[in-house]
Amino acid sequence: MHGSQFQGRLFGPGLPGAGIAASGQWDALGRLRVTPHESGQAERCADRPEIAAAGFNNASLRLSWQQPEGAYALVVDGVDDRSRCAATAPEHCNRQLAAAVRQPDTLERRFRLGWGLLALVLLMPLLGLVLFLLNADRVADWVVDKIPVAQEARLGELVLAQTRLQMKLIDRGPAVEALAVIGGRLTEGSVHRYRWFVAERPEVNAFAAPGGVVVVFSGLLTSAATAEELAGVLAHEVAHAELRHSLRGMVKGLGLRALVALLAGDISDNVLTGAATRLTELRFSRDAEREADANGLQRLVTAHISPHGMVRFYERLATEQRPTPPALLSTHPASGERLDWLRREVAALKGPWQPLPVNLQRATASLR
DSSP: SSOOOOEEEEETTTSOOOOOOEEEEETTOOOOEEEEEEEEEOOESSSSSSEEESSSSGGGEEEEEETEEEEEEEEEOSSSHHHHHHHHHHHGGGGHHHHHHHHHHHHHHHHHHHHHHHHHHHOOTTHHHHHHHHHHHHHHHHHHHHSSHHHHHHHHHHHHHHHHHHHHOOOOOOHHHHHHHHHHHHHOOSSSOOOOOOOOOSSSSEEEETTTEEEEEHHHHOSSSSHHHHHHHHHHHHHHTTTTTHHEEEEEEEHHHHHHHHHHHOOSSGGGTTTTHHHHHHOOOOHEEEEEEEEHHHHHHHTTTTHHHHHHHHHHHHOOOSSOOOOHHHHHHOOOHHHHHHHHHHTOOOOOOOOOOHHHHHHHHHHH
């Protein structure tokens, strides 16, 4: 072997969603050789892997390549390991390595620019603090209507970054694949590019951030009896995002603090810190819940997914004996009036319904 070993995690066909520990090394011919630490796993070799920045803040190196059975990637996280990888890499990798090394600084500048642009949109000085206090709902609606889809997606990225700091998110594997299959049918034709994540949290909860970021807690996945029940929850959450309820709630929660900070001359990242936490605890109005119910039902019907799962899931949550109510009911209360409305609407829907090609048992087993 030509260079020093560097440690990372290997991802690819047949490997766990979280990858496996492996050692990488550049040989004398400039090829990447990857040796898995697990017994029974063969060495992989790549002639000219693609190199790019990866991970949170683009602080990792991702070396990816194709083999007949599919795509592989070695993700190198540690500072020393990244240094050894770069120092021993062949000359033809220098340009890609240099670009990857610059990515964290570029991302940080974009991140700060994103906060600044969002602050400009949310903190329109002409509104004034008094106007906001006297007419918060109308001001929030006015601000939201002025936010373009691209800016909404940027806000979703910021929320996702905050969420990753607060809880472990799974972005691949059977559970995420199940969400993507169901969610893809529910969001067909959307202006947003939806991404699906599973949070390793026991609470029965889920939320959709602005711009198409949907996070489902593992506790909700394991509580769903059928794929159709899970689809009912996803349809409701997607409806909140498509109707911009989440965005309106965040603007209302952030706007007053932001205007006060503006007057005090303290505009910083701290003004918007904690947006993700408030989103998971956001309580929607009764009108917003009814809108999301109606829009979610329509999405299920359009996708030919049985809407009876939505009713069954909320009925079971409402009747189960628990010391404390599920988080989903705390933020999305399924009142008797709402459940009665759902039952009547669903009873009038005749289908036909198509079974979902999702193995929910396999998806939930991967979380245990």
